[in-house]
Amino acid sequence: MTQLLHTNSEPIYTMSIAAKLSGTPTHSIRQYIDKGLLLPFKKDTNRHLFSNYDIQRLIWIKKRIENNGLNFAGIKTQLALIPCWKITNCKSQSKQNCDAYTSYDEPCWQASKKGKECKNKECRLCDVYQSIEANTEVKAILQQFIS
Secondary structure: OOOOOOOOOOOOEOHHHHHHHHOOOHHHHHHHHHOOOOOOEEOOOOOEEEOHHHHHHHHHHHHHHHHHOOOHHHHHHHHHOOOHHHHOOOOHHHHHOOHHHHOOOOOHHHOOOOOOOOOOOOHHHOOOHHHOOOOOOHHHHHHHHHO
């Protein structure tokens, strides 16, 4: 018998299953997608599929809203603070030409102008996007690069 093994980034859950696994209502999940907080896989039929990383991110977002009282703008600002240029090892020239480096209120995957290291990457599979798990503290990510 062959056992199926899935990677954490493989889109395998429907929205209703993602809602159950994360404890997040489907209408909230749609809002997170619309606001750019979540980047699930989108099928040709426009249906979304979610990975284990997406489930972890849903739990993280829910905690920020319920435990910290953050709104979408507050969550986006926290995500914008993640030093993507350090995680992806961007060259100095790329950083200066990238909105993710200069913006304080949009996470890197929402940057309209990107450096060459990220220009052709699928953001939902990027280490920066996948760095957020259920118990991740953005401050801990920042501390990794300060010390």
